[in-house]
Amino acid sequence: MKLLVLDGNSILNRAFYGVRLLTTKEGLFTNGIYGFLTILQKMNAETSPDAVAVAFDLRAPTFRHKEYAGYKANRKGMPEELAQQLPTLKELLVLLGYHLVECEGFEADDILGTLAHQCEKTGDECVLATGDRDSLQLVGPHVTVRLASTKMGQPQVTLYDEAKIKEDYGVTPREMIEIKAIQGDASDCIPGVAGIGPKGAGQLVQAYHNIDYIYAHLDELEIKDGMRKKLEAGKDSAFLSRHLGTIRTDAPIDTNLKNYVPVPGDRAGAARLMAKLEFFSLIEKMGLDVPEPEEVRQEQAVTVAEHTDPAELLNAARKAGRADFIAETEDGALRVLWNRDGVLHTVEDADTLRALFSDESVRKNTHNVKPLCSRLLKDGVRLAGPVFDTLLAAYLLNPSASGYEPARLAREYGAPEPAGELTEAQTAAALMPGLADRLAEKIAENSQTELLDRIEIPLAKVLADMENTGFAVDEDGIRGFGEKLEHRITELQRQVYESVGYEFNINSPKQLGDALFEKLGLPHGKKTKTGWSTGAETLEKLRYDHPAVEMVLDYRALAKLKSTYCDGLLKVIGPDGRIHSSFNQTETRTGRISSTEPNLQNIPVRTELGREMRRFFRARPGWVLVDADYSQIELRVLAHVANDENMIHAFLNDNDIHRSTAAQVFHMPEELVTPLMRSRAKAVNFGIVYGIGAFSLSKNIHVSVAEAKRYITDYLANFSGVDSYMERVVEQAKEDGYVQTLFGRRRYLPELKSSNHNLRAFGERVARNMPIQGTAADIIKIAMIRVRDRLEREQMKSKLILQVHDELIVEAPNEEADRAASLLTEEMQNAVSLSVPMIAEAKTGETWYEAKA
Template sequence: MATDSTKQTSPMVLVDGSSYLYRAFHAIPPMHTSDGHPTNATRGVISMIRSLIKTYPDSPMVIIFDAKGKTFRDEIYSEYKAHRPPMPDDLRPQIEPIHRMVEAMGLPLVIIDGVEADDVIGTIAKQVGEAGREVVVSTGDKDMAQLVTDKVTLVNTMNNTVMDIQGVKDKFGIPPELIIDYLALMGDKVDNIPGVPGVGEKTALALLQGLGSIKEIYTRLDDIASLGFRGSKTMKQKMEDNKEMAELSYNLATIKCDVELPFNSLELKNNDANKDVLKEWFAKLEFKTWLTDLDKAPSVETASDTVGNVSQEQRDGQVKTPAASDLVANYETVLDKDAFNAWLEKIQTAELTAFDTETTSLNYMAAELVGVSFSVEVGIAAYVPFAHDYEGAPEQLDRAWVLEQLKPWLEDDSKAKVGQHLKYDANVLNNYDITLRGIAYDTMLESYVYNSVSSRHDMDTLAKKFLGHTCVSFEDLAGKGKKQKTFNEIDLEQAAFYAAEDADITLRLHQAIWPQVEKTPELVSIFKDIECPLIPVLAKMEQTGALIDPELLHLQSAEIGAKLQELEIKAHEQAGESFNLSSPKQLQVILFEKQGLPIIKKTPKGQPSTAEPILQELALEHELPRLIMEHRTLSKLKSTYTDKLPEMIQKTGRIHTSYHQAITATGRLSSTDPNLQNIPIRSAEGRRIRQAFIAPTGYKLIAADYSQVELRIMAHLSQDKGLLDAFTKDADVHKATAAEVFEVSLEEVTTEQRRRAKAINFGLIYGMSAFGLAKQLGISRPEAAKYIQRYFERYPGVQQYMENTREGAKEKGYVETIYGRRLYLPDIKASNAMMRQAAERTAINAPMQGSAADIIKRAMIKMHHWLADTDLDVKMILQVHDELIFEVAEKDLDAAKEKIVDIMQNSSQIDVPLLVEAGIGDNWDEAH
């Protein structure tokens, strides 16, 4: 049940009714009642509001519309919105019904004369946000991005996107506080805001990112020419000539946040719905489904507000859904053997069982089981607790006995199970000598395969997205921070509902998501042949862990610490004074004011940037930035690896990373605790960290790495004859490219030419421009452009593939890997040029990265099966990028190496050979 405190802490939702109105009208095809009354906008607006209510069940929701007539903006600029067409005839008669239905739903309807809905929303958001409460603004209007703060976020119900401060930066390239300046510089054709003539999106961004706000731009007009964008030389004059227009546009674009309101914003709340009035409107407008919903018995069952020990109702086996939920649920707490045996029979005979564990820790190696939950039918679930040990906890079944009864079912491949992130549950069960089998589905991976970029794939996010349901939060039960309880300390009456809900929602999510996946056979294959079979593979690797040498790491930490002190002394000598190398403010003063180094880029607030790419560029010609960059790199290595890795050794004497299948957009695995993917390989210090990953006595490490796999995939995808020939003949592809680009024979190719060709080969598949290539190779931009042109002349299939891929991505909204994994590109048609170009680069590279991910995953699955059957003493312990690392008994090295290479090279077939290079050593660096 939603308590008063819950309602007061949940966000206030402000709905831009006018934005909803027009978007719904234009998005939904014409609809009419039998007597000809238009209803498409009405249907769309009310549907979006109903959906929002499900998403924010405890939130006050305010619907704001524009008032009729002119506003203060018309007074300061008579041409404001002058180009807007009149309201469509079919839209006008839909406004009154919408207003009346909003009121009947019990939602505050706000219309203030003389101001637009934006200004009312801005004022309420400011007042409520400053009072400390979070605000969600539901709109599709880009102008509203200026309202975003740490308390105010935007949600777009048409595409289910949420925009916080970082979201604004990602979408527009600038923070919320510069959105008004952005709109003022560009102008707005829809609202007829004039802007500055000659300033478009790219120019506006260049000015704002380079100099700061409009106010700051006008104090630094002489600096515009140095920004280097097209037209920068003449932009100073344009800005001077149009200063009044810029200031007018700024005023027009500014959402007014001090509107006089006839109510206290903090007291806005929802009232009970008037079902009789709603019935009248639903009947009149022939919304039959909604009318049926109103006539149904209430679907919400309320739970007791009592807190404490298990209630008698719960002992009788019933725990009911809180009022906040719109899902009918009947949850049972299993406290005796008869009830447990009844559920054991249910799961033994069920076609599919949703299964979940509750534990004391997210660290799978340290986690202890507290209870398990099941669901075999939507709305019906059970929680079996056995380790809630707070004072006064009720008597529970014995954990050892429960696990003994469950072990045959858990280890039975024929008993199909579905879970949310079942790899974690498998790892925890392994601590109790149980091998989880029969993993048929995993809702986290179903969502990931369906669309890897549409949202996060945790249960709470998926429940809101696919079910319109808000799950009970763990923090609501356990608290936050240092005083947060572990699950065994949580009162069973509360814990039981939370645990049973996990199983129930998992089953519901599977029934919602899997039919969407099934519509595309390739996605079914990605799930059933790659992602789902990979769960036990990764679980086994995680359980095995890797051996490290803590003493070597301690020694490296000490050496890096001494080197950091040396670098700090040298930096202070170069600067002529002491300063904090980690302080951006002090760096700005030292580098740009006292050293007089060129300002390459500015922060949104107009300060010289000291970001890593800027320092890298300055380091090419200046010693102090080079020292600072070296200091930063070593400091990060020390804090992330040499200091931290020894602390991560667990009771097994090894470190145990966590591999994540549902994080990257491309299908690549990522890892945390520790993050193995980011250990640098090019620096001596990075290689020394790899030296600390060691083989135990009597064993060696084998590191097997796919060679140039993404280039080989490019050859396969592009079907370029030159590339296909080079790889088929096992030629040195970089040398072959050098011979083509530099127009020399293979024998005449120099080491430098091969290095440049390698940069071209890899650079182009990552969408590198002539500017980027020039920067990397230290050559002029025209020379780099000439190399790229010659490359495409020699490999025309590659250029054709890139063009086809871009066009296909724009048409479909996604690209695909060799095996059919879809990689969606939400920004491929973005109006923001930077975002659109980034999406186009991703479109080129993602099929190669994604295909490489699929290839190594397929190899890992086959390797896992071989390892289970072989008599050789081999363990697969790590996966990093295109590399697999094995721990192998010295007596089995030759046979193991041959088989490992064979499996990796032949697990997938493409139109050129896959080449695997394998090395042997006492440590990872030596084997690589």
Template sequence: MADKILLIDGHSILNRAFYGLPPLTNGKGFHTNAIYGFITILLKTIEEEKPSYLTVAFDRSEPTFRHKMYKEYKGTRKPMPEELREQVPVMKEVLQAMGITVVEQAGLEADDIIGTLARRCSSADKEVVVLSGDKDLLQLATDTVKIKIPKTSKGQTTIEEYYAKDVKDKYQVTPSEFIDVKALMGDSSDNIPGLPGVGEKTATKIIATYQSIENAYAHRAEVKPPRASKMLDERYDLAVLSKELATINVTADFPFELEGAKLNNIFTEEAYVYFQDLQFKNLLPKFTVAPIVNDIAKKFRVITDEKEIQTALANLKNDCFGVAYQKDIGFAISDQGEAFAVPLNNPMTEMLLLPYFVQALSKPGKFCAFDVKKLLKFHGVPRDKSWFDVSLAAYLLNPLKNDYTFQDVAQEHLDLVIDEQDPELLLCYEAYTVSNAKEILRKKLKETQMDELYDTVEMPLVFTLEDMEEAGIKVDAITLKEYGDKLALGIEQLQAEIYAETGEEFNINSPKQMGEILFDKLGLPHGKKTKTGYSTAAGVLEKLAPEYPVVSKILEYRQLAKLKSTYADGLANYIGSDGRIHGTFNQTITATGRISSTEPNLQNIPIRMELGRLIRKVFIPEPGYTFVDADYSQIELRILAHYSGDEQLISAYKEAEDIHRLTAAKVFHVPFEEVTELQRRNAKAVNFGIVYGISAHGLSEDLSITRKEAQEYIENYFQTYPGIKKFLDGQVEKAKADGYVTTLFHRRRPVPELKSSNFNLRSFGERVAMNAPIQGTAADIMKIAMIQVNEAIKSAGLKSRLLLQVHDELLIEAYESEVEQVKEILHQHMERAVTLEVPLVIDIGIGHNWYEAK
């Protein structure tokens, strides 16, 4: 069997991978989807073809021209998206690191290189396989040159294979005749003009009959249809030019040594480093080289003997221990580069050996962990020691990741890729990682000016959140059931009314069935059909609701159904044996720094509708206690006033004026005393919309006004508060220049969206640049207030305790005799959490349930 060479059309496969995969980054903002897709296709093809030689051809960065007239058609080709462009040079570096030959030549396109190499190698009795997403390369197919073309359909990629016979079978023309078909029909993406009005079917029929453009021209009077005959007669020169453009050069002159393209082991140490940095975790097991990991693992051990554990703990000498714990697996401690793990894989060993872990955590010294809050749940672990939480530091440095694992930290900050499967050794790696990453992360926090934010806000907040999780919140199970029953009745009644108005029963929860009823049967306007049927998204239905009562009822049905499933039924699953819900508060989820809650999520209770707000009635204090609720008043607008330095806005807040009424008076040009409630509501929407970078389109949707009116509102607003316009524009420019924006406390929010080639994504980035400093500063202020309020309550020895934080609101379960003291603590520490150009103000409510207190 002849040796085989695989020739790959670099840009073509890279382009296909880019558009075929969702956006991916390596955690540092660099896009990787095209590279990852390319390598996946490459490995699959190598496995299938088992070539002896491999070469990847790339176009030069600057366009090349096979004909001087080619430049006339240059403008039709779309520019390469920046997210793809940045991956091209790295792709070449990765291939070279894998020992794969990369060829590019000034004056030649990749298909000319491939065509020439295919001809040379075929002539040298080598079997040739060409991989490309470009159908043009079918002209190279022969009995010994096979063309492989990836095709993606419904998310699945298959490879079509063509020898010369296969081209003829599928396209009714030979590979060489395929050139003439392409020339007649043209291809704007390849800058081939073709003949006007001649499509693929006509071009194929002409060449199948006459074999070439030249022969078709000789018989042009016979060519059908008449318009094609006319074009061929009048624009023959264009057809000849198109053929020249469509013809791949198979005799190009460039150096190439076949032996230099010999395919050896592509999983090299150099490639391993690239795969680490690109975070291609599932490809790393293919490598047999991982010297760093192997050297580290030699210092790990698993111990089960009680005396050996005691000795290991007694010998801990470092001033910063890395610790890790995983329920049902065990614990691990790292000291001076070494680590040991203790399995706790059954109740007996856990009972016997877990106390040693708690004992270790009580030793003097500093401790590092990936999730300190989890360790604080062990009884007896002191909270006054100098902890370092690696997950928090990593989050501050890169707040855009969806989740954080210690493996990510190891890879990003230690250049260490961990693919260990053994659970005990994995714990050793975690302890080792947190111990060794601490100083690196500390240095990076200092470089980004976030060290103070970490030390004074994020780390102290861990202890506050643990106090809140331990306290939990009491739920009145009877009231919760009554609430659920009330919702069930409402859902049942709405369902009956919807069926009556539509004239038939259907699954209201099925978007497909609902779309057919509303838009096909009832003929409602604005129906937008997708691949799966009509869209029944909330935005679509909300436009119809004012004029069509049945749509309004469907929206209400959805709201009640969500309330019942998520809250009435869902909350019951989280009530503990003490009658309280002990949820989880998360610090590392949102990009702006806001806290989120899970199990359950109490921050998404729909408070805009009364029935949604009523769920708060089920949350009650213990007997002898009452709820005290404190809510920041317009904190984000106050921060905007501070940031912008706008004199009118600052003056309004200092004078404690009604900011929405004042804005209405300025924007609508009416006396302050004559502002109507509608005008005030509209001004309120503008005030808060500006904070989020709202557009005229968005405001028109919110207020049900024309886009022109909305644009006038916004323009009048900026005329009223010119400092705000200057500040917001400045934030966008800063983000474009720096790649990020910051809060008052130096929290960074990267804005990679501003570099996107997608207009909608760039517009989103601009809104982020405007809003993130404001929303992030509000989150920072709330965190400072939480820490101070919690510490003040504890320092005073009160029985009261902080239970919840929801957006700009704190909920305290106050002992009845301590209510006034708690109110004073809230005023003191929430309103003085930070000094701004305008005063911070809180509203306080008291009640026998959360609904009353709010």
């Protein structure tokens, strides 16, 4: 039999700190439970156990506490947001059929030890899952340890058997106890021998194996006198530490392994509890059948039509004023799964679909409308009339969700679900009427109907048009530029080798660390198991310490430029010579648009070589690019929402806002402000928008923390409206649980309720900057819609082809260039009415580089 034993508290704790803080819409914290379940799933998948036990600590003191008052004396209680999750996790595990094990007077480690010992006696296989290395002492012929952690929300597991412990520590598993006896354990307040750390303890145990031998032969050991004196002084502490650190194998618990075979449990109850926790993807992965509490779960009978009369279906939609459907494209042909009163019809008739999508009177309820718009545009059809997109609605309701699949949304929002066996597309179509209505109600409750109808859905149509149009590129120019970069990269590589004195793999952090810190002897940080840190921040500090460092930084920059942008762009050029990037509306929490394949939002602009890439994005022959971006849009939004008189005055008088800020902060006339002062004021201006602190500002502008703090203090003293806003918006967010933009876009902030200072501080920074960044993102979206609509209204050939943050690019025929530039500027500047003017300036050029010059 194979037994899997989980250290419940340890894994829950690791999961809690490894997964970003999550809450349900009702405010229940869930990240620890979610992380625990993902680790449990991974353990089950990797080990296929016959039996599973989950060990938990009890609050009562253990024998260790009673024998040594200092044991774990420095341990703080669980953060409240973690403590809330423990009873729910236990309830869920029982519902899933697992057996929990607790034992008064003993710790979870001792439960692991006792069950591991039983397996050793019976010859059964035991797998211990924990986040605590203490359990490595239990490894044996029949026992392995899987150290579990969660990084970036994903479960990570490292397997330890006897060979792995010998490889990593140079000792046997039982000798791990002897190491702890000497080095102690600060996290548990186990004292060890004062003055001897992990390295010294490891060397002693590798040489002499245990403290009994060490103390029996202390005068004979080949060690330094200083080490001998420390051991003499710490003898009692060493033996006490070994006693405290030894995991017991005789805890009074049930050791009949058959009693830990999982039972059926209450799978329906588990699913209901997981639905309450909003773990909809896990419900599916775990094969649970009941996704919602019975009191809100509704089923509807759905049938698949054998015969469909498209004309009759269209007439019925016109009469009802709505059509509920899912659109698919297969082999270039558009197919619609159309739900009429619970009957699913497959419609491919082009005339019927053209009539439906062109009908102003029929409301189209669907999921992910952008691909449909894109497909229709290729046939010269524009989606007309009211549209409701369940994907975009769900995104507005919860911009932090991990997914927006229709089935998940139905469970989350209690929409009626179809009975019977259906395909994924049929299920989505079956869900559409109820899901659209339920989400529309929620959107209305949040006062987000206008945000959805006037911004997000119209924007989806604009983005579809932009994707279809694409951006022309100079393929030969990109290829030639890549070849030049390759020559320069090769030359830099040669120079690095020459500077260091030998050849090595510059792309290997370990080999690079050895070259810089071992061979050249440069200052370095702490060495880890994988070697010295060679990250960008580390190397930037050493840039001028040795010529090789700057060469490596240049090498990395050019290698990334070539691989990501030269090689990468060449792979995605379409047959028409244009790049058709995909724009995503539901990726960011602030409402910003992102792009992929390729990510045109990240075309590098900070270096001259990076900016050179823009030379290869060009207008088609006989056309030009018209490029306009907003001037200081986020600062203008800040001036408006904060209603700051000084900042508003500066913008109304068309002052240089950074110079004005410098004059205020440095208490001098604007004409005496130096370029350095203006630069620092600029950093403060933009830093305030992003909730910057004194430490980060000091690093950005290379001043002391005290000086940076003074800049921020003086800034807020002079811009009192901004200061008041920063305090007011955080307090409001704590009360509401979210912040929002001027247009009602929300971001929920469970971090504000955290007992952890760092998480709470993060939440406060987001509360201050999200309304600014999000409003700026909303404004650029409104501008995009206005520009596209105006171009069409005036029947111009010019097309909007790209948006990058606060920048819009229109491709225009030469004869429309001036008119397009004027139109672009007007629509951007009039996209919204604030207490300060919105300023945009358009320039033209045959390439993106020229249009930005």
